[in-house]
Amino acid sequence: MRGLCRTSLLATLLAMTPFVASAQTQSAPSATGAWPTQQIRLIVPYSAGGTTDFLGRLAADYISKRTGQNVIVENRTGAGGNIGADIVAKSAPDGLTLAMITDGVMTTNPYLYRSMPFDSAKDLVVAAIVGEAPQVIVVNKDVPAKTLQEFVALSKARPGSINYASAGIGSSNQLSALQLERIAGIKMVHVPYRGAAPAVADLASGQVQMISVGVAPVISLVQAGQLRLLAATTKKRMPLLPDLPTAAESGAPGYESTTWFGIVAPSATPAPIIERINGLMRDLVADPDTKKRFDDNYLIAWNLTPPEISKLVADQAAMWEKIIKEAGIKLD
Structure with a gap:
């Protein structure tokens, strides 16, 4: 995909x-x-x-x-x-x-x-x-969640108030988010874009709150403090980001989307x-x-x-x- x-x-x-x-x-x-x-x-x-x-x-x-x-x-x-x-x-x-x-x-x-x-x-x-x-679950810096568990709890406390971005309907970003919704029992609002670049740009500006996306498009924004990594969507931890827990480790058992x-x-x-x-x-x-x-x-x-x-x-x-x-x- x-x-x-x-x-x-x-x-x-x-x-x-x-x-x-x-x-x-x-x-x-x-x-x-x-x-x-x-x-x-x-x-x-x-x-x-x-x-x-x-x-x-x-x-x-x-x-x-x-x-x-x-x-x-x-x-x-x-x-x-x-x-x-x-x-x-x-x-x-x-x-x-x-x-x-x-x-x-x-x-x-x-x-x-x-x-x-x-x-x-x-x-x-x-x-x-x-x-x-591999994809990573990323949020805007102003989202009051430091871990995936906290993000899931926030989504459950405010059903339908969390917007997630994607590169378009049917994209890997949307499918990854749908899988998270299904496993974690949450409901978010999908905001499709024409490509990952504008989706990540709006995430950084706070127009949307979350995206599941590849590492390369977001890593510089994470390093600049504009975005925050919550979890990796891989089965095992990523060798280049060994301190980032997987979604399965973070309260979403069986979650994997790469x-x-x-x-x-x-x-x-x-x-x-x-x-x-x-x-x-x-x-x-x-x-x-x-x-x-x-x-x-x-x-x-x-x-x-x-x-x-x-x-x-x-x-x-x-x-x-x-x-x-x-x-x-x-x-x-």
Whole structure:
């Protein structure tokens, strides 16, 4: 669904579109003995300059170096990632057309959109997940709550008086807040914006009281004292913010809401190709240089096998289906 990169990356990334990762080493033997034999097309279904674009280009460069084939990155935006993902869903299952997506394509879009151009559960397979952009629950400095427990108590004492911001209807910010409402038994007022930047700006000025959002857009405002962190939405504490408790530690058991990023292929793609892509991406995130880049952008690397990914996607899809249907959210 979701996350932003630091400003230092944006100009570089924008200048790289269109992007071709050139082979710098000879092709290594593949799991199939043949893949890849031609140029690979990696779709990024979101705009240049964001986290998904950054990760897509990082993955493309690494695959190229390891396989000896060029990898072209194409930004095909629209419909929450559906337009770009649809290209992959309708492509030949040969591993030559892939996409770097956010989790929303697989776990929330099927329930958010009135119609989908493909069936994510039947037409796509997540070959690898490279990592997540964790969210944090943040409030304006004037909100009289220093912890998530105090915020929940305040919301219960003043039902309907707390406004939370989001990057738009159906965004990860809204879905994260809906999950908090459901688990904590509170009710807040949703104020959607056109993007995370204006939402965070109004949070800092006190027009709204809370947002659940990635770390990068708010960390400087937190350091300046304009915003206050209450909790992380991750399962475990964030390595770069070890003193920040998780929401589950703070009175919201089971609460977890992050944006993960992964590579999808057509569902009929042979298992050896899926396993090869998975292995390449696990090698990528284990690289020390990748770790530094992830740390610089408040990203957390993941290292999951294909069976682990399949279970995760199914479990999250079932969870979000229930939350979205209860909220009655629909996008055209």
